[in-house]
Amino acid sequence: MSLTLHFHPLSSFCWKALIALYENDTPFTPNMVNLGDEAERAALLKLWPIGKFPVLRDDARNQTVPESSIIIEYLDRYYPGPTRFIPAEADLAWQTRLSERFYDLYVHLSVQKMVDDRLRPEAQKDPRGVEEARARIQLCYGMIEHEMGIKTWAMGEAFSIADCAASPALFYADKVVPIGDARPKLAAYLDRLMARSAFARVLKEAEPYFKLFPQ
Ligand SMILES: N[C@@H](CCC(=O)N[C@@H](CS)C(=O)NCC(=O)O)C(=O)O
Incomplete structure (x- = not known):
């Protein structure tokens, strides 16, 4: 191998x-x-x-x-397989990369900031940075809710690199800034991601380690 x-x-x-x-x-x-x-x-x-x-x-x-x-x-x-992560069509390709960057840079890194702060000693905490991260996640939630419409996945009907990025970003975002009932399309999207067999497998394998996540 x-x-x-x-x-x-x-x-x-x-x-x-x-x-x-x-x-x-x-x-x-x-x-x-x-x-x-x-x-x-x-x-x-x-x-x-x-x-x-x-x-x-x-x-x-x-x-x-x-x-x-x-x-x-x-x-x-x-190593291509049946799921192609970046579409061949040029415009769809950059739009997919943009969506992937959105989930990494604005959702995922904001979550990382909030989680990292929980692990810091009291004297090194950064409340302002944490509030900025929380606000950015809320902003992203609003954008996703607006954009999801009737789409199944981030870019429509095909699962892509954007969904690979959205899965961990939204899973952990929901832990630090609960999505709640006000954003039903976003919540349903996260449910679909978690039900997708590849991500469900990742979550199952992570289960024994969840106790290490700072609550
Ligand atoms: N931009 C990197 C980020 C990777 C990253 O932040 N990994 C974290 C774990 S989620 C890590 O290695 N943390 C250990 C450390 O920073 O010491 C990527 O997309 O792979």
């Missing part, structure tokens, strides 16, 4: 890559990285000095691919 995914089952950005792999039943070797273990952290840093996962290693092509979005693009190009 030429592909190895260096990841952790609780890591939201790793979920994005796992969803793409599971969508197409792409064979890979999972390598769970415990960042608290010095040797495992050092091994990850050797692959990607930024030290963040997921990182995909492809021995067959002698390539190391970090960054969840790039991993999905790479899989789509070199």
Whole structure:
């Protein structure tokens, strides 16, 4: 098996890559990285000095691919399956990438900010940054509710890289800023994502680690 995914089952950005792999039943070797273990952290840093996962290693092509979005693009190009993550049509392609960027940069990173703050000692907390992140998530919720309309997935009827990004972003966003009843289309979209077999599998595998999530 030429592909190895260096990841952790609780890591939201790793979920994005796992969803793409599971969508197409792409064979890979999972390598769970415990960042608290010095040797495992050092091994990850050797692959990607930024030290963040997921990182995909492809021995067959002698390539190391970090960054969840790039991993999905790479899989789509070199290990394609029935689910194509980036549409071939040029306009739909950039619109899909834009949607994926929206979920990563404005929803997911805002969630990361809020969760990270929960883990900080009292003296290092950043209440202003947290409030900005909360407001940004609310803004995004409003945009998604407005845009979902009758769409099944982020870009319409085809599941794409945007949905891979939306799945962890919205799952954890709902934990820190509950979606509630006021945004039924958004809530229904998250339900559909969670019912999708690739994401349901990711959630099931993460279950034993949920106790590590700061409530
Ligand atoms: N832009 C990166 C973000 C990856 C990221 O933030 N990963 C987190 C886990 S969800 C991580 O590695 N955290 C460990 C650390 O920062 O030390 C991607 O899309 O892959």
